Amino acid sequence: MAERAAKWPWAVLVVAVLAVWGYERGGADPAPPAGAAPAASSPGATAAAPSAPPSPSASLRSAADYDPPRFAAEVKKYAAEAGVDPQLVMAILYNESYKPHGPDVERAWQRMKPDASFGVANMHRAAYEECRKGRPFADRPWEDLPDDPALAVRAASWHLHDLGVQLPGKWAGPYNRNELMALGYNTGAGNMLAFARGANPGPEARSYLDRLHDNWDKSAKALAS
Structure with a gap:
């Protein structure tokens, strides 16, 4: 689900989050700004050999590791287990990929923003x-989502299933079933049902739907490859 109150560009957020992450682990001093001149050494000082960059932790992976097609x-x-359209699930992962995962x-971001979402499906x-109630993953806590993309995909699929169950047999709005379920994923079941009755989505929900179409x-190609 998209972070509804996000006000800063994600590039700024990533810098802030990684700063917290590095501080909490006693990381090295931050790198100087791009283009800054190197600090002058004191007279007679022996130049230190350049140190190798620290290796990332096992859990800090590259952004490519979280590309939706990988899942x-x-x-x-x-999607088959939950009885939903796999193309919808994949499109949701693409929609939610705006946020850095790992x-x-x-x-670190959740410590700064306690109501943040978790996992590749946000x-x-x-x-x-x-x-998760009554589901095969009922014993898995929410806190596992960042570590287990498969669990995140499974939970997203069942959440979409639960949204679809709430839709009436017929609706007055212009949106198809997948579009309404995506809107429900982004804005909640109550808003989804309002859109089914003909209410107009606000700018954020409209943007989410536009990205789904894009x-x-x-998403189909990712599933076919």
Whole structure:
């Protein structure tokens, strides 16, 4: 689910989050700004050999590790389990990929913003707690989502299933079932039902739906490859 109150560009947020992450781990001093001249050494000082860059932790992976197509197998498996359209699940992952993922980054950000979402599908705690009831992953806590993309995909699939169950047999709005479920994923079930009755989405929900449309074809390609 998109962070509804985000006001800073994600590039700024990543810098802030990584600063917290590095501070909490006693990391090295921050690098100087780009283009800054190197500090002059004192007379007679022996130049220190350049040190190797610190290796990232096992849980801090590259952004490419969280590209939605990497989870095509999980999307197919868990969309089938939940009885939802795998293309919708993949498109949701694309929609939610605006946010940097990874256990350390997500947990550092969550400490700054306690109501933040977790995992590659950006699920909030309340949504996860509701959708895991009676499900095969009922014993898995929300806190596992950043570490387990497969669990995140599974939970997102079942959450979409639960949203779809709430839709009436017929609705007055112009949106199809997948569009309404995506709007529900972004704005909640109550708003989804209002859109089904003909209410107009606000700018944020409209933007989410526009991104879903933009991501629709490449979601199909990701699943076909």
